[in-house]
Amino acid sequence: MTMADRERTRDGAHASAGDDAADGTPDPTPKPDHRPAGHARNRFQTRGWRIATPLVFGLSGALFLISAASSDGNDLRPGRVTTMASLVRNESRQVEDLQAEARGLRQQVDDLSAAVDDETVQRARNEARGKRAAAGFEPVSGPGVTVTLADAPRDVREESDRDLNRLVVHQQDIQAVVNAMWDAGAQAVTIQGQRIISTTGIKCAGNSVELHGIPYPQPYVIKAVGDPAELEARIGSDPYVNGYRQDAADPTIQVGWSMEQESSIDAPAYGGIQALQYARPAS
Numbered sequence: 001m002t003m004a005d006r007e008r009t010r011d012g013a014h015a016s017a018g019d020d021a022a023d024g025t026p027d028p029t030p031k032p033d034h035r036p037a038g039h040a041r042n043r044f045q046t047r048g049w050r051i052a053t054p055l056v057f058g059l060s061g062a063l064f065l066i067s068a069a070s071s072d073g074n075d076l077r078p079g080r081v082t083t084m085a086s087l088v089r090n091e092s093r094q095v096e097d098l099q100a101e102a103r104g105l106r107q108q109v110d111d112l113s114a115a116v117d118d119e120t121v122q123r124a125r126n127e128a129r130g131k132r133a134a135a136g137f138e139p140v141s142g143p144g145v146t147v148t149l150a151d152a153p154r155d156v157r158e159e160s161d162r163d164l165n166r167l168v169v170h171q172q173d174i175q176a177v178v179n180a181m182w183d184a185g186a187q188a189v190t191i192q193g194q195r196i197i198s199t200t201g202i203k204c205a206g207n208s209v210e211l212h213g214i215p216y217p218q219p220y221v222i223k224a225v226g227d228p229a230e231l232e233a234r235i236g237s238d239p240y241v242n243g244y245r246q247d248a249a250d251p252t253i254q255v256g257w258s259m260e261q262e263s264s265i266d267a268p269a270y271g272g273i274q275a276l277q278y279a280r281p282a283s
């Protein structure tokens with residue numbers, strides 16, 4: 001028998017296994033019956049899915065509940081905050097919301113204090129009320145100037161070989177402009193729309209500037225209510241500000257600078273924390 005004959009014989013045996021013989025005589029070999037085992041396996045799989053499906057749904061629900069409790073209303077997906085500016089804006093909104101809540105509570109305290117029928121309390125309130133405008137707790141409107149400071153453009157920062165500190169706005173740059181405005185007799189000063197008072201601290205917070213606990217990204221818009229000509233002249237004669245303006249005109253630095261006179265500027269009342277903290281000398 002050749003190899004080809006053996007292959008044909010094997011194929012024929014596979015094809016005829018369990019079938020009647022070619023001459024019609026029933027095959028005496030008993031047929032193996034696989035259906036009962038298959039049925040048992042199907043019943044097992046069905047039972048498994050009936051158990052696994054509710055378990056999966058239960059675990060998913062538990063994960064949703066845990067995520068909701070952990071987030072406390074905040075977005076847990078970091079992809080939503082893709083830039084530092086977005087992060088700063090988000091933090092600023094949260095601080096502003098807290099400050100608005102504090103203002104509401106402070107108004108309740110003022111209302112309760114006004115209802116106190118005591119001559120000493122009323123005298124103290126009248127005295128404090130007369131100093132609110134000078135302290136920055138009343139809104140002010142009028143002509144003035146607007147100064148805008150900004151970091152150097154991105155392409156300049158990437159290509160310039162100058163000191164990086166010369167290419168960005170620092171807190172002392174903002175402070176120099178504000179001080180010049182006060183020297184010129186400004187009635188009110190704002191930065192990024194926030195009223196500046198005697199206790200305001202301007203400080204760097206990463207690549208932003210923090211005012212009253214709120215970080216702000218550049219550009220920094222500084223407004224002053226007062227005599228526009230006097231304000232412009234005093235700012236223009238300040239030695240530190242002039243050094244900044246020279247950097248703004250240098251093509252290898254190009255920090256942002258603009259100053260414009262305004263016919264009307266609205267400076268809102270200071271709405272931040274009013275509590276004062278100070279140090280006592282050690283006894």
